[in-house]
Amino acid sequence: MSLSLAALYALDTLFYASLIFLIVSGLNIIYGVLRIVNLAHATLFALGAYTAAWITSTYIVKVFGDSLIALIALPLLTAAIVTVIASLALVMPILAYAHGKGDAFQLIVTFGLLLVFEELFQIIWGRAPLAANQAYFALGFMDLIDRKYPVYKIMVITFTGFLAVILWYMIYRSRFGLVFRAVAMDPEMSSALGVNIGRVVVMAIILASVLAGLGGALYLPVASIAPGVSLEFLIIAFVGLVIGGLGSFAGSLIGAFVVSFFRTFSIIFIPELELVVLFAVAALVLLVKPEGIGGGKGW
Amino acid sequence: MVAASRELGNSLRALIALSILIAVLYPIIGWLRPGFEVILTYGVILAIAALGFNLLFGYTGLLSFGHAAFFGVGAYTIGLTLKYLNLRALEAQIFIAVVAALLFSALTGFIVVRYRGIFFAILILVIAQTLWGFYVKFYHITGGTDGIRILRPVILGFYDTRGLGYDDFNMIYHYYALAWFILMAYLMWRIINSPFGYTLKMIRDAEDRAQTLGIDTFKFKLAAFIISALYVAVSGALYAPLNRIVTPDLAYWTVSGKMVFMSILGGFTYYMGPIVGALIYVYFETVAQAITVHWFLIMGVLIIATMVLTPTGLMGLVDRPSFKKTLSLLKLPI
Amino acid sequence: MLGKILQVSGLRKYFGGVKAVDGVSFTMDEGERLFIVGPNGAGKTTLVNLISGYIMPDSGTIMFDGRDVTRLSLASRVGVGIARSFQLVNVFWGLTVLENLSIAVASRLKVNTNMFKSLESYKAVLEEALELAELSGLTEVLDKRPSEISQGDRKLLDIAITLALKPKLVMLDEPTSGVSTREKFEVMDRVLKTLHRFGASSIIVEHDMEVVKKYSNRVLVMHEGKIIGDGAPSDILSKEDVRRILLGEAYA
Numbered sequence: 001m002s003l004s005l006a007a008l009y010a011l012d013t014l015f016y017a018s019l020i021f022l023i024v025s026g027l028n029i030i031y032g033v034l035r036i037v038n039l040a041h042a043t044l045f046a047l048g049a050y051t052a053a054w055i056t057s058t059y060i061v062k063v064f065g066d067s068l069i070a071l072i073a074l075p076l077l078t079a080a081i082v083t084v085i086a087s088l089a090l091v092m093p094i095l096a097y098a099h100g101k102g103d104a105f106q107l108i109v110t111f112g113l114l115l116v117f118e119e120l121f122q123i124i125w126g127r128a129p130l131a132a133n134q135a136y137f138a139l140g141f142m143d144l145i146d147r148k149y150p151v152y153k154i155m156v157i158t159f160t161g162f163l164a165v166i167l168w169y170m171i172y173r174s175r176f177g178l179v180f181r182a183v184a185m186d187p188e189m190s191s192a193l194g195v196n197i198g199r200v201v202v203m204a205i206i207l208a209s210v211l212a213g214l215g216g217a218l219y220l221p222v223a224s225i226a227p228g229v230s231l232e233f234l235i236i237a238f239v240g241l242v243i244g245g246l247g248s249f250a251g252s253l254i255g256a257f258v259v260s261f262f263r264t265f266s267i268i269f270i271p272e273l274e275l276v277v278l279f280a281v282a283a284l285v286l287l288v289k290p291e292g293i294g295g296g297k298g299w
Numbered sequence: 300m301v302a303a304s305r306e307l308g309n310s311l312r313a314l315i316a317l318s319i320l321i322a323v324l325y326p327i328i329g330w331l332r333p334g335f336e337v338i339l340t341y342g343v344i345l346a347i348a349a350l351g352f353n354l355l356f357g358y359t360g361l362l363s364f365g366h367a368a369f370f371g372v373g374a375y376t377i378g379l380t381l382k383y384l385n386l387r388a389l390e391a392q393i394f395i396a397v398v399a400a401l402l403f404s405a406l407t408g409f410i411v412v413r414y415r416g417i418f419f420a421i422l423i424l425v426i427a428q429t430l431w432g433f434y435v436k437f438y439h440i441t442g443g444t445d446g447i448r449i450l451r452p453v454i455l456g457f458y459d460t461r462g463l464g465y466d467d468f469n470m471i472y473h474y475y476a477l478a479w480f481i482l483m484a485y486l487m488w489r490i491i492n493s494p495f496g497y498t499l500k501m502i503r504d505a506e507d508r509a510q511t512l513g514i515d516t517f518k519f520k521l522a523a524f525i526i527s528a529l530y531v532a533v534s535g536a537l538y539a540p541l542n543r544i545v546t547p548d549l550a551y552w553t554v555s556g557k558m559v560f561m562s563i564l565g566g567f568t569y570y571m572g573p574i575v576g577a578l579i580y581v582y583f584e585t586v587a588q589a590i591t592v593h594w595f596l597i598m599g600v601l602i603i604a605t606m607v608l609t610p611t612g613l614m615g616l617v618d619r620p621s622f623k624k625t626l627s628l629l630k631l632p633i
Numbered sequence: 634m635l636g637k638i639l640q641v642s643g644l645r646k647y648f649g650g651v652k653a654v655d656g657v658s659f660t661m662d663e664g665e666r667l668f669i670v671g672p673n674g675a676g677k678t679t680l681v682n683l684i685s686g687y688i689m690p691d692s693g694t695i696m697f698d699g700r701d702v703t704r705l706s707l708a709s710r711v712g713v714g715i716a717r718s719f720q721l722v723n724v725f726w727g728l729t730v731l732e733n734l735s736i737a738v739a740s741r742l743k744v745n746t747n748m749f750k751s752l753e754s755y756k757a758v759l760e761e762a763l764e765l766a767e768l769s770g771l772t773e774v775l776d777k778r779p780s781e782i783s784q785g786d787r788k789l790l791d792i793a794i795t796l797a798l799k800p801k802l803v804m805l806d807e808p809t810s811g812v813s814t815r816e817k818f819e820v821m822d823r824v825l826k827t828l829h830r831f832g833a834s835s836i837i838v839e840h841d842m843e844v845v846k847k848y849s850n851r852v853l854v855m856h857e858g859k860i861i862g863d864g865a866p867s868d869i870l871s872k873e874d875v876r877r878i879l880l881g882e883a884y885a
Contacts, residue, residue: 037417103416104362109606115599123593238421272436275429283410495748497736504725512740513711
């Protein structure tokens with residue numbers, strides 16, 4: 001493998017890890033406060049992508065032309081807002097109801113939610129793939145030794161790194177984070193100490209939705225969004241979750257990186273066996289370290 | 300034991316009554332609403348899958364979102380044995396499907412039944428999506444998304460259904476599928492009332508306690524996983540000739556969702572639950588699909604509504620004291 | 634050797650710096666009933682965990698019925714006749730009382746793998762389950778699920794499931810915990826009657842001194858991982874240092 005090819009794979013792994021991190025960290029945040037693994041979480045990622053595609057092609061391009069700032073910032077903003085609204089309206093009531101009702105109940109109702117979302121997307125945006133890659137091409141390509149690499153992907157990696165730092169600060173240095181970690185460690189104790197659990201849960205759900213929505217909007221320009229994408233990302237994110245371990249910041253990062261690494265390489269060398277590779281990695285991690293590589297420690 | 304057999308949802312008499320009803324209803328519906336009678340055939344075939352799914356979920360406590368994998372194994376065995384071996388003897392094809400499902404489920408179950416909850420659910424979902432990907436991508440073998448057309452089978456080793464008219468075939472196939480259903484449902488009834496079945500229930504309720512009684516719970520979970528897969532594969536195999544085509548859709552994740560829905564709709568804590576759930580499910584689906592293409596939206600809403608309103612499903616409603624009282628007032632025999 | 638069901642010598646188990654069990658030795662005669670008392674954190678449950686095989690000791694030996702079981706797995710110890718119940722009720726909540734008992738008996742008889750004969754049709758299983766129910770006083774609630782019976786009955790069911798294994802040695806971790814004051818003597822009466830009927834030796838961890846005084850003829854007092862007293866309750870429990878430890882700070 002040439003050096004430039006290796007660099008390309010490394011950057012692609014990072015790019016993909018960024019997207020997965022935005023989903024997995026949200027899953028872990030919700031798991032932290034509610035002890036629910038939300039099967040419908042990746043649909044918020046898809047919603048972000050759909051929103052970005054829709055706002056870019058119907059509004060931004062017409063009003064702002066090829067203004068780079070508008071092409072990049074507005075879809076992100078819109079996606080975050082739409083995702084939060086949808087999440088508070090549809091996801092939160094279900095999660096609140098399912099809280100404390102056991103694994104099977106939670107998996108089944110969030111699976112129901114997954115079906116609802118997937119079908120709603122098709123009702124609103126149709127079954128044909130939607131794309132809006134203006135931002136991707138507007139940013140152009142940079143030299144990577146003897147190859148070209150899209151600047152857009154570098155921007156996504158940088159931006160996600162920035163988000164990760166903010167998230168880390170929020171959780172480990174802010175007042176919200178203090179309360180959040182207390183609840184994640186022991187919800188009953190926290191509520192006994194007078195913490196308003198309801199508020200923390202709402203905040204956590206908003207935070208997780210924003211991350212997923214941004215992820216979808218960031219993903220859209222390099223690909224397209226169509227039915228089935230939710231499930232694709234659901235699976236990859238959950239393998240990341242299994243690998244990283246449930247409910248921690250470090251676990252989200254590690255899981256996202258490991259799963260993206262294996263996915264990138266299996267897509268390059270054995271594309272037909274992508275899922276087999278992911279399954280093998282997840283099963284192996286579970287066998288050796290059932291709590292995941294970074295898990296078991298909590299937030 | 301004593302209490303369980305008295306419940307309507309767990310009685311063999313309910314199965315017998317329902318089977319007779321299905322047999323009698325077929326010509327009646329065909330006469331009243333031509334074309335609707337075939338729903339019953341789909342219903343009994345899917346009920347076999349739901350029974351298998353629920354052995355794992357309702358009786359062993361393992362919730363799978365990937366049983367479409369075994370449905371696909373069943374259906375594609377019919378397609379591939381027809382396409383490459385020119386085999387049309389349905390029982391032989393079903394036998395091959397069972398062997399294939401046995402091998403495949405033993406191999407995958409060996410890994411996945413070690414886990415519970417979300418881990419089990421996700422690992423089996425990944426397996427199912429992998430197989431679905433194979434059917435789509437290896438189109439030179441599987442026909443890709445175009446699938447494989449299924450010719451009319453030879454049943455019982457001698458009866459070639461190829462010359463039959465549309466309605467005649469449907470009717471014969473209905474009673475053929477009903478016979479399979481009765482056989483599989485009866486076997487399931489034996490299984491869940493056997494020491495083996497009760498051992499699964501122990502594992503469902505308190506796996507650690509079962510271990511203190513000296514039970515190797517891994518082996519029992521694996522056995523339940525395999526039996527469950529065989530049921531779903533038989534269902535998939537019977538589905539193929541009626542559907543007349545086998546496509547990757549039959550192995551898609553939404554099919555796993557159907558099995559989850561059928562079980563909870565009927566009531567996963569009852570033997571009759573998945574059976575009743577499957578029969579009502581196919582009716583819902585047919586009615587809904589006549590109105591809208593967005594059936595999965597309705598299904599998603601119904602899944603959530605069922606879990607919120609009656610987590611023990613329709614059988615749970617029937618089992619309520621108030622309903623039983625009504626029944627006794629009507630002096631119904633059951 | 635003859636007649637000694639259990640010989641524990643020099644048993645040690647540390648968790649990090651905590652000496653949970655610190656050089657415990659004692660022997661038990663066949664058919665003997667032994668109560669273990671001590672304040673919270675004295676190492677009582679750890680000792681039970683060590684003897685039943687849930688955890689392995691750092692050092693020391695456990696001889697059971699003339700053989701060394703120190704390194705045997707949990708399942709093998711069930712096989713040689715050591716069984717236990719837990720402090721928290723752990724029964725099969727989805728099954729009726731009779732089903733709970735029947736499947737426990739069936740597990741001992743190793744008929745679990747039969748898939749096609751109904752559990753009900755095993756006459757020997759049913760008879761034994763009914764006998765267990767009778768001895769435990771559960772005959773009235775055979776058709777009820779554990780959620781529908783009293784806490785005392787649940788405890789009895791839990792212990793009856795353990796006894797269905799026909800163990801030679803039964804260890805009960807606080808059989809009366811969570812049981813109402815009204816019920817606790819009835820629970821103990823039933824448990825001991827059943828134990829007697831099965832001829833099993835027993836180790837009973839107990840907090841309730843009323844229960845200990847009423848039912849024991851030999852008591853082990855544990856404190857900080859060590860045995861600080863062993864003998865008849867009337868002698869042991871009246872000693873000044875033992876009283877101080879058992880009553881804790883309230884007394885001091």
